Amino acid sequence: MARSALTGTRIRERRLALHLRQADLARAVGISAAYLNLIEHNRRRVSESLLETFAKALEVAPVALSEGAESALFEALREAAAGVETAGTAALIEPSELERIEEFVGRFPGWAKVLAARQARLDALERVVETYSERMGQDPFLLDELHEVLSAVTSLRSSAAILVETPDIEPEWQARFLASIASESLRLSAAAEGLVSYLDGIEAAESGLAAPLDQLETWLSGRGWHLPEFERPDPPAPEELIAQAPELAASAARDLALAYLTRALADSRTLPLKPFLAALAETGLDPGRLAARFGAPMAAVFRRLATLPEGAANLPPLGLVVCDASGTLTLRRPLPGFALPRSAAGCPLWPLYEALARPMQPLRLTLDMAGRLPQCFQSWSFAAPRPQPDAVAAFDAPVLMEAMMLITPATTRAETARPVGTSCRVCPRADCTGRREPSLIAV
Structure with a gap:
């Protein structure tokens, strides 16, 4: 058990809280009062066994006297x-x-x-x-309502300015401008009421969970992103899992889930869990070597790695981001410290987007994520044409690209790490060459 230099301070505070004298506590733990005095002033470290004795005498858990309780x-x-x-x-x-x-x-x-x-x-x-x-940047209703408010305010300001700056205006025109002000005031009031009513209906904690993709990701997150049903010899049909998922309320969310589960079932058959874990233990976290070993598409390996059972093969936490050729994020498994935007575009410096310009070429980069406590992450990125159903596949069919980025915490901080952020709207890097819009939090 880790112990800090202030274990003695905590022992002293607990002793005083129990109204014990040093001599009484020293007698209870079997040491001299002088030695206890040195411990309480953090001048002597406490052994594991002695810490447990102190904890028993002070009626607390040993961790309460160690630094782990306050990490x-x-x-x-x-x-x-x-x-x-x-x-x-x-x-x-x-x-x-x-x-x-x-x-x-x-x-x-x-x-x-x-x-x-x-x-x-x-x-x-x-x-x-x-x-x-x-x-506000993506919702068409909000954009329309804000435009309505701004339009009404502009009209009011123009009419009022004319009345103020033209003292000898004719009564007929004065009446027209006053009527316009009254009309625009009603318009502004209606637009403001609609906007406030709409915003009041959005719970701050909702974070846009009404979107179909959010419903799918919330359901997967609740399952730890792992589907143990598909690891059985007789896996259920994807439709059976969807029918048991009340989180997938929207029909569009169920359609997304069906496509995701169909592909996940195929991945589990291509990369069976036990052989895959055995290979992972042998090769380490190397998507390229794993793909070559199983003769599987790189995308399948990326998805399989990001959906393994928690703690499998002593793997560190893994995150996964998938986008289509437009750069739209189509799947987001977040990772602590590497936040992912829900609707805004991601950081243009992510290798996820660079992979789109270099299809079939694996990219491995260390990323320095901006934040209060900047963290480094190891990333693997890859882009390839997305497989199409036989019904729509044709020689002259358009090629639909899909890029993926697998991320995990880096074990060391590399000087050559690429500085990145979540998205421009909330990135504090003021001097970033990839910035496309001002940040809401940068000063």
């Missing part, structure tokens, strides 16, 4: 400190102070929890802003 709190505070600098403000906390986060938590646990809670709330609000910004 999430430490991470939240580090993220809060990094967020200030990311937002464009000069760094307020020196690196030497960051090393004293543990001491801050030990001395002021209440304030530390308040800051962590505020940071969590800020993260939630930023996700809401991102959701609404994407809706």
